[in-house]
Amino acid sequence: MTMTSPETETERQLRLTIVVHGRPAPQGSKRYAGHRRNAASGRISAVLVEQSKRVKPWRALVTAATTQALTADPASLVPAYTSPLDGPLEAEIVFTVRKPASAPKRRRTWPITRDSGDIDKLLRSTFDGIADAAAVVDDSRIIRVTATKTFPGEHPEALDRPGAVIRLYTLAEAPS
Numbered sequence: 001m002t003m004t005s006p007e008t009e010t011e012r013q014l015r016l017t018i019v020v021h022g023r024p025a026p027q028g029s030k031r032y033a034g035h036r037r038n039a040a041s042g043r044i045s046a047v048l049v050e051q052s053k054r055v056k057p058w059r060a061l062v063t064a065a066t067t068q069a070l071t072a073d074p075a076s077l078v079p080a081y082t083s084p085l086d087g088p089l090e091a092e093i094v095f096t097v098r099k100p101a102s103a104p105k106r107r108r109t110w111p112i113t114r115d116s117g118d119i120d121k122l123l124r125s126t127f128d129g130i131a132d133a134a135a136v137v138d139d140s141r142i143i144r145v146t147a148t149k150t151f152p153g154e155h156p157e158a159l160d161r162p163g164a165v166i167r168l169y170t171l172a173e174a175p176s
Contacts (some may be wrong), residue, residue, distance in 0.1 A: 012090055012169040016135060018069045021163040022061040024095045025054035026121030027128065055125050062129025062164075070135060086137040090144040090169040095122055096159040099151040108154055119147050126164060135168070144171070 037044050097117070103109045127139035136142070150158045157165050 010088075010171045012171050014167060015085055015170050016066075016069055016166075016168040018062070018065050018130070018135075018166040018168075019159070019163065020062050020065040020126075020166070021159065021161060022058060023054060023162045024097060024117060024122050024164055025052055025058035025125055026117035027052070027055045027059070027125035028118075028121040059125055059129040059132065062126050062166075063132040066130050066133035066135045070133065084134050084137045085168060085170060086141060088144075088171040089136060089142045090146075090171055091127075091142050092146045092167040092169075093123065093126065094148045094150060094155060094157040094159075094165045095119070096152055096155075096161070096163050096165075097149055098162050103151070109151060117149075119149055122149070123147055126166065130166070130168075142168075 034047050035044050036047050095117075099109070123145065127142060130136055131139045148155060148157075152158055152160050152162075159165065
């Protein structure tokens with residue numbers, strides 16, 4: 001029995017490249033803000049409010065950058081956008097986060113402080129921004145993710161200031 005890696009079993013095609021400038025913000029932590037009654041159903045439910053004030057602006061930046069990427073020059077290498085991406089998708093994301101002033105300037109450092117955000121929560125807010133722009137049918141279609149957090153200039157795909165480079169690929173079975 002021969003085992004093959006998923007990379008050799010599927011072909012991927014780059015469908016969209018998105019460059020977002022702005023400070024990436026994690027999404028996920030909520031705080032309880034009481035209860036309210038739904039006017040239509042009469043049900044009472046808890047009101048949960050996003051704790052980070054940075055999430056909404058970040059999602060708006062991602063949505064705007066995605067919309068811009070969708071309407072970019074049709075002569076680009078990426079196939080023309082016709083409808084939201086569907087089926088199994090892969091995402092590669094490089095988040096460039098703020099480097100603290102106290103960090104060493106002449107050697108590689110790692111964005112492991114609370115200020116840089118949890119990578120899973122950065123993904124959540126970013127995927128929601130992409131979905132808000134209708135680039136994907138639903139962010140549940142993303143089945144494979146490669147994500148990196150880095151400081152400006154410390155990774156080959158790092159931006160010169162905070163933001164993210166996002167690449168979306170469609171996946172298909174390799175022809176046999």
